[in-house]
Amino acid sequence: MSKTPVRVAVTGAAGQIGYALLFRIASGEMLGKDQPVILQLLEIPDEKAQNALKGVIMELEDCAFPLLAGVEAHSDPLQAFKDTDYALLVGARPRGPGMERADLLAANAQIFTAQGKALNAVASRNVKVLVVGNPANTNAYIAMKSAPDLPAKNFTAMLRLDHNRAASQLAAKTGTAVGDIKKLTVWGNHSPTMYADYRFATTNGKSIKDLVNDQVWNADTFLPTVGKRGAAIIAARGLSSAASAANAAIDHMRDWALGSNGEWVTMGVPSNGEYGIPAGVVFGFPVTTAGGEYKIVEGLEIDAFSQERINITLAELQGEQDGVKHLL
């Protein structure tokens, strides 16, 4: 017997990430090849954006995806989020050359206050929320604080692109396949201060730290390459990353919904005080996922270098949070 369709809301549906994301959700890559979905798409109430959204929906229809049980176009979050089981909050202004993601805070913070309130009012009480729009951690924090009737743990931010970028760099460095890399994580903020940590990582069961054995490469090449990859893509493309961002969103939601089979993945999630991160801060942590829940990997040793990096990214996040206090 076929499964009951689930509702998936996507904001910014006519944007670049939306265009790389919706077709993969509708084809079953996010929630499974046996899970029908109803897409509830949100765009701003602007003629050009709504028309673009109509065009995207025509293309979705033309794919004749067997799992696509319905598509709705909305300009009001109260309608787009009605009874939604999953919400991918992508819609926000992207940065251009020379900007940091934190520069988007003022432009984007209000979107996430309004959308948090709308989720609080109308979404499924079990809704799983992924914030992609930048600055992603702080926007997830804003949405979570604006939705007091929903469990805080259901609000997450996308650090998976950083995780995937780190894995790819390490595969190249060690000459191994990216799919063989395990136990990697990225701590902190989705910003250049993020701390991609391969101290526990393995490839084909061998320690990556031992294989690399080069702390200068770690500090001076690896971390800046991963941390500034978004800016490098903007410099090269003139637009921020879209296909890789959509891919990471699929990875994040798929693993959360269907489980990571014991593997570590990175999610930005509200801390419960783990590793000394103050409760409520939405921070990149190593997690495992099963049964629709994530669990922070605990008990990892934090050496002096790692603590220093974690403190830097935490301080940045706390500064961002202070900057949006007046909205909450």
Ligand SMILES: NC(=O)C1=CN([C@@H]2O[C@H](COP(=O)(O)OP(=O)(O)OC[C@H]3O[C@@H](n4cnc5c(N)ncnc54)[C@H](O)[C@@H]3O)[C@@H](O)[C@H]2O)C=CC1
């Ligand atoms: N967390 C991460 O790893 C990454 C985050 N991003 C962020 O994702 C966001 C979207 O990026 P793109 O798709 O490239 O931008 P885009 O400009 O191509 O598309 C954004 C879309 O969102 C819509 N939008 C704006 N405000 C909205 C609102 N209140 N409700 C619904 N829709 C709204 C716009 O009309 C536009 O169609 C940006 O903030 C970008 O910085 C991008 C890459 C990676």
Ligand SMILES: O=C([O-])CC(=O)C(=O)O
């Ligand atoms: O860099 C940006 O502005 C877009 C983004 O978040 C990324 O590619 O990591």
